[in-house]
Each structure stands twice: as C-alpha cells, then as structure tokens.
Amino acid sequence: MSSSDQHSQNSDSSTNASAxxxxxTSADNSTDSKNTTHFGYKxxxxxxxxxxxxxxxxxxxxxxxxxxxxMSFGIHRLWKRFTxxxxxxxxxxxxxxxxxxxxxxxxxxxKLVGREGKVVLADINSSMLNVGRxxxxxxxxxxxxxxxxxxxxxxxxxxxxxxxxxxxxxLRNVTDKDKALRSIYSVLKPGGRLLVLEFSKPEHELLxxxxxxxxxxxxxxxxxxxxxxxxxxKYLAESIRMHxxxxxxxSMMDNAGFEQTSFKNLTGGVVALHKGYKF
Amino acid sequence: MQASxxxxxxxxxxxxxxSTPFAEGLLLPQVATATLELIINKALAxxxxxxxxxxxxxxxxxxxxxxxxxxxxxxxxxTGSSPAMVMVRSQVDTSDCTIKTSIKTLTKLKANQSLTQLxxxxxxxxxxxxxxxxxxxxxAQSLAIDWQSELAKHLGDVPTHKLLQFGNxxxxxxxxxxxxxxxxxxxxxxxxxxxxVTLGQVSAFNGQTTAIASEVTAISARIDKLFAKLxxx
Numbered sequence: 001m002s003s004s005d006q007h008s009q010n011s012d013s014s015t016n017a018s019a020x021x022x023x024x025t026s027a028d029n030s031t032d033s034k035n036t037t038h039f040g041y042k043x044x045x046x047x048x049x050x051x052x053x054x055x056x057x058x059x060x061x062x063x064x065x066x067x068x069x070x071m072s073f074g075i076h077r078l079w080k081r082f083t084x085x086x087x088x089x090x091x092x093x094x095x096x097x098x099x100x101x102x103x104x105x106x107x108x109x110x111k112l113v114g115r116e117g118k119v120v121l122a123d124i125n126s127s128m129l130n131v132g133r134x135x136x137x138x139x140x141x142x143x144x145x146x147x148x149x150x151x152x153x154x155x156x157x158x159x160x161x162x163x164x165x166x167x168x169x170x171l172r173n174v175t176d177k178d179k180a181l182r183s184i185y186s187v188l189k190p191g192g193r194l195l196v197l198e199f200s201k202p203e204h205e206l207l208x209x210x211x212x213x214x215x216x217x218x219x220x221x222x223x224x225x226x227x228x229x230x231x232x233x234k235y236l237a238e239s240i241r242m243h244x245x246x247x248x249x250x251s252m253m254d255n256a257g258f259e260q261t262s263f264k265n266l267t268g269g270v271v272a273l274h275k276g277y278k279f
Numbered sequence: 280m281q282a283s284x285x286x287x288x289x290x291x292x293x294x295x296x297x298s299t300p301f302a303e304g305l306l307l308p309q310v311a312t313a314t315l316e317l318i319i320n321k322a323l324a325x326x327x328x329x330x331x332x333x334x335x336x337x338x339x340x341x342x343x344x345x346x347x348x349x350x351x352x353x354x355x356x357x358t359g360s361s362p363a364m365v366m367v368r369s370q371v372d373t374s375d376c377t378i379k380t381s382i383k384t385l386t387k388l389k390a391n392q393s394l395t396q397l398x399x400x401x402x403x404x405x406x407x408x409x410x411x412x413x414x415x416x417x418x419a420q421s422l423a424i425d426w427q428s429e430l431a432k433h434l435g436d437v438p439t440h441k442l443l444q445f446g447n448x449x450x451x452x453x454x455x456x457x458x459x460x461x462x463x464x465x466x467x468x469x470x471x472x473x474x475x476v477t478l479g480q481v482s483a484f485n486g487q488t489t490a491i492a493s494e495v496t497a498i499s500a501r502i503d504k505l506f507a508k509l510x511x512x
Binding site for chain 1: 309310312357360366369373
C-alpha cells in the first residue's frame with residue numbers, strides 16, 4: 001500500500017467514509033471550513049497540514065519502498081504498471097510524475113519517452129525526493145529526468161507544458177485537492193491527460209470490512225516493526241478513509257475542467273485509477 | 280454512520296462491476312507483462328552474442344495481438360540502459376508494427392512456413408513496418424546464453440560439472456528405458472496379441488495384392504480376346 005508524498009487535506013464534502021464505527025467522519029466533514037482541514041481523522045488548521053504531512057514522510061522516506069512491498073504484498077507494482085499502460089505514453093512525451101516519491105513511475109516513464117522526451121519527478125517532500133533521486137541514479141537513469149520540489153497546488157511550470165501528469169498515492173495528502181487539480185489542468189497541454197492512482201472505496205462490504213481490519217490493526221503494527229513508526233501508518237489508514245470515493249473524485253476532476261473523465265477500480269476498488277483529458 | 284456507508288456502496292458497486300472487466304480488475308495483463316518483461320530482460324542480460332545491435336529498434340514498438348489473449352502484448356526497446364531493455368505493456372496508443380495472429384500460427388512460423396502463405400490464408404495480419412517484426416525475430420534467434428557458465432556462477436565449477444554429468448546420464452538412461460519400453464510394447468502387440476502387423480508383413484501383403492491385381496488384369500484381357508474371337512466367328 002503506497003502512501004506517496006505530498007501534503008494532504010480534505011476540503012471536499014464527500015469522503016471515503018469506511019472508517020471504524022467509533023470515528024464519525026461525517027462530523028469531521030461538517031467541521032471543514034476555510035481555515036480547517038483533516039489530518040487523518042483529526043481536524044486541524046490548514047496551515048499546519050503541510051508540516052504535519054511532511055513530518056510523516058520525512059519519517060518513512062528511507063523505509064518507504066520496503067513498506068510498500070510489505071503492506072501491499074507487492075501489488076502496488078501492478079497498480080503502477082496498470083497506470084503506465086493506461087497513460088498511452090509515447091517516445092518524445094513530457095511527463096510530470098507529481099508526488100512521485102521514490103520514483104517508481106518515473107523510472108518506467110523515463111525508459112518509454114526516450115532521449116527526446118522528459119520526465120519531471122516532483123514532490124513536496126525533500127526526503128522523498130532525495131531517496132527517489134538516489135534510487136534512479138543508482139539504476140543509471142539520468143538522461144531525461146529532472147527533479148523539482150513542488151507543491152501540487154502551485155505547480156512551478158508554464159501552462160501547456162506536459163503531455164501526461166500522474167499523481168500516484170499523493171492526491172489524498174494534498175491540502176486543497178480542487179486547487180491542485182486546477183493547477184494540474186493548467187500545466188497540461190491540450191490533448192494531455194491526468195492519471196490519478198489512489199486508494200479508494202472497496203466495492204464489496206465484506207472486502208471493506210477485511211480491509212478496515214487490516215488497515216487499522218495490522219498496518220500500524222507493521223509500520224512500528226519495520227519503519228519504527230506506527231503513528232505514520234495509522235495516519236496512512238485514516239487518510240485513505242477520508243479520501244473522496246470514486247464518483248466524488250471524478251466529479252472533482254470534471255469541476256476542474258477535465259473532460260472524458262473515467263475511473264477503473266483495481267483489486268476490488270481498494271485502489272482506483274482516474275483518468276481525464278484536457279482539450 | 281454505518282447506514283451512510285452502505286448507501287455509498289450500492290451505486291459504486293453497480294458502476295464498477297460494469298466498467299471493470301474481470302481480468303483487468305485482477306490485473307492479469309499486468310502480471311503477464313511483468314513476468315514477460317522479467318524473463319526477456321534476464322535473457323538479454325545473459326546474452327553472450329555481443330554482435331546483436333538494438334540501435335535500429337530504439338523506441339520502436341512491436342505489438343502482438345494473440346487470439347487466445349484478451350489483451351495485447353507490446354514490446355518497446357530502450358537502448359538508454361546497458362544492456363538494452365525491452366519494456367512490455369498490455370496496451371499502447373501507437374505501435375510501429377502490429378501482428379494479429381494466434382499461438383498456433385506462431386508455431387507454424389517457427390516451422391518456417393511461408394509468411395505470405397499465412398497472410399493469404401488470413402491466419403496472420405500485419406499492420407505497419409514488417410521489418411520491425413523481422414528485427415525483433417532476428418534478435419530472439421541470435422541470443423546465445425551459456426547456461427553452464429551461468430549455473431557455475433551460483434553453484435561453482437565442480438558441482439555444475441557433476442550436475443551436468445548426472446543430467447546427461449539421466450537423459451541417456453531415460454532415453455534407453457524409453458526405447459526398451461517401446462520395443463516391449465511392439466513385441467506384445469505384434470507377436471503375442473497379434474493386434475498389429477509389422478512393416479514387412481504390410482509390404483508383403485501389398486506385393487501379393489499387386490501381383491493378384493496384375494494377374495486379374497491379364498486374365499481379363501485374355502477373356503476379352505476370347506469374346507472378340509467368338510464374336511468374329
């Protein structure tokens with residue numbers, strides 16, 4: 001279960017509310033205001049969110065890949081492969097891997113766009129970016145990759161720059177998702193596409209319950225054992241539950257200006273891939 | 280809270296089940312492409328034939344649409360790394376060469392059946408630059424992997440040598456046993472049960488049949504002659 005990078009926040013009205021019954025996520029939503037937001041199940045000041053999420057990812061950065069493999073039993077690699085397949089990437093394309101973390105998607109894109117293309121690995125968290133840069137350099141991937149520390153809400157790129165923008169397991173950590181989606185829309189070229197890979201709402205109630213048990217009982221313990229940080233993985237589980245469900249996220253993309261938006265549920269809806277075009 | 284959860288689930292389940300095909304939801308194409316990619320790149324890394332050049336194929340994509348699979352297999356070469364890598368994907372927007380065929384037809388191609396003949400028979404459909412497909416095929420055929428050396432890296436020289444010796448012995452032994460079993464079965468069917476005849480018996484029978492046929496033809500000719508004489512008188 002990946003938990004990539006970026007800052008978080010829910011300013012949305014609808015959430016993926018499959019949390020344990022003692023947590024009233026609807027109450028959390030009602031407390032959303034211009035100045036407050038969510039950090040997992042906690043309601044906090046918006047200004048505090050970036051630093052709190054940054055703390056989580058500074059803490060887990062070094063063990064990030066190992067934990068992803070452990071927690072998802074390696075399935076996150078298939079989810080990311082599905083994203084690459086759905087991207088329609090071609091040689092020469094310019095790709096922005098937003099909240100790219102340790103660079104799994106960037107590595108694949110780099111090989112597919114070739115020397116004439118370019119991949120920008122962007123992340124708000126310097127620790128994650130450093131781990132990603134070291135990993136990609138160790139793999140010999142240097143020719144067509146740039147690294148940028150950037151906030152998804154204020155992307156430091158010119159309008160109409162990228163053919164493809166991906167954000168994998170990062171959107172739920174963004175403080176103002178609507179603003180981030182508008183910012184992404186702006187940097188996409190006409191004909192370009194956004195792919196959002198993110199945890200979502202399981203399709204079946206039984207799977208939902210098993211997933212809840214796993215997320216709130218096993219996952220934090222795993223984090224404690226391997227990354228020596230159970231709290232960060234408790235936040236991961238909570239932030240997933242507070243993330244908009246499939247239909248809500250699709251509507252948010254529509255509202256940001258994306259066209260032909262659609263989503264595919266993967267692994268029973270545990271993860272969904274949303275896709276939208278700018279024309 | 281629980282009630283609102285259930286309400287949220289219903290339309291989503293219905294929507295998702297209609298939008299996500301079974302194999303796709305289970306990520307089977309991704310499992311297949313990941314496995315293929317691993318095998319191909321491992322083979323390329325072990326290749327000893329340094330004469331193989333990927334330069335002409337850099338960033339070129341060959342797509343195989345096999346009738347037996349619900350998804351395509353696209354192979355893209357990247358020469359940016361050393362050794363060159365092949366990326367395998369289950370869908371691409373554009374391909375330099377697309378071959379639509381079946382696994383059965385691919386085996387025919389391996390048996391050197393004419394490409395044009397298969398295209399004429401509608402067993403093979405090629406779109407795009409056929410040279411790309413030929414270059415991919417040439418590379419696959421030119422790979423030279425020294426399995427003995429590779430095994431020795433992991434096991435050591437002596438154990439590998441012994442293992443291969445043992446393997447050869449086992450192969451010879453299996454082959455000899457197979458031949459013996461075949462001979463015993465023949466003996467039983469031909470001589471004991473008399474269910475099958477030998478090749479010699481078949482050719483003797485054929486010879487006798489041919490002789491009788493020619494005798495019958497000669498007698499028939501003589502009878503025709505006699506009838507002709509009687510008719511003349």
